[in-house]
Amino acid sequence: MDSVLRAIAMFALLLLLFRMTGRRTLHDTTPFDFVLLLIVSEATQQAMVGEDNSITNAVLVISTLLLCNVGLSLLKIRFPGVGRVVEGVPTLLVVHGRPLRDRLARARLDEGDVLGAARELQGLERLEQIRFAVLEANGTISIVPEPSTGGWSASYPH
Amino acid sequence: MAEAPSDLPHAMRRMEADLPFQHRSWQVERLSWAMLLVLVAAGLLGIFGGSGPLVAATALTPDEAIRLRYERVQRLLLRTTLLVELPRARPDGQLELRLGPEMLEGWEIHGTMPSAVVSRSGSDGVTLVFETAPAGAGTTIRLMVEPRRVGVRRLSVAAGDGPPSRPAVLIWP
Known part of the structure; x- marks a missing residue:
């Protein structure tokens, strides 16, 4: 029973902590972020497994975590509000080439991030070529180019 | 904006x-x-235990026979050392420590340093007898203990039949 409760507690705690730190956290997968992720998983593993390194315990913990994940996805479908709270909502960052600076700052982004996404996805060079840039709920930046640029809509994991 | x-x-x-x-x-x-x-x-x-300036604490038994040095905040399953000091010399060269039942419920005793020469259990807990130098002032007994329950628990350590010291300890999960 202890393992199941520990796994549920850690699932809820991690969900809360990663939501607290914002959308950028897991999508900026720099090498340092990758190392950070490994350290977090190591610390989490210790807290969940405790002294019990048996296969039985591992199966229990993994099953609990997967079940929590399935449960959360079902909750998100049943109650759309849950999805909004857990994952956030998409936000417009650039409209017709005009950056909405306050939103960019609050999302811990700058024009360089948007231009980077525009360059990689659309081959665009200037903000004026962007019709809409959207910070998606999953942390990617979507770019909709102005029709005159001849690009196509795409999203970029920043 | x-x-x-x-x-x-x-x-x-x-x-x-x-x-x-x-x-x-x-x-x-x-x-x-x-x-x-x-x-x-x-x-x-140190509010969450482990280490830090707020963790270390001391407590005396009411009869001032022994002084405890312990961690007032601990973590579940994280082993810690409880120091039992004798401020005064005991002429018989022996120290009888009584660990009350409430302490035995909250902590698992993993060992002592030095080893107890006698240990016996009764309704009032476990009694451990240690040999100390005849002029035993400054003698320290180390108890290696592991918290097994979460919440506020009380240690209970007494010298012989004397009244116990019962400091509260917060144990985090």
């Missing part, structure tokens, strides 16, 4: 309708960062 124009396509207008929610999320996010900062500072101070 910069606002988006009103002539947006339908999908973008729906997105803009969620903007108040997004603003609240950002506010909560900033508040959470402050909370994380407080959490880390509290960790450095």
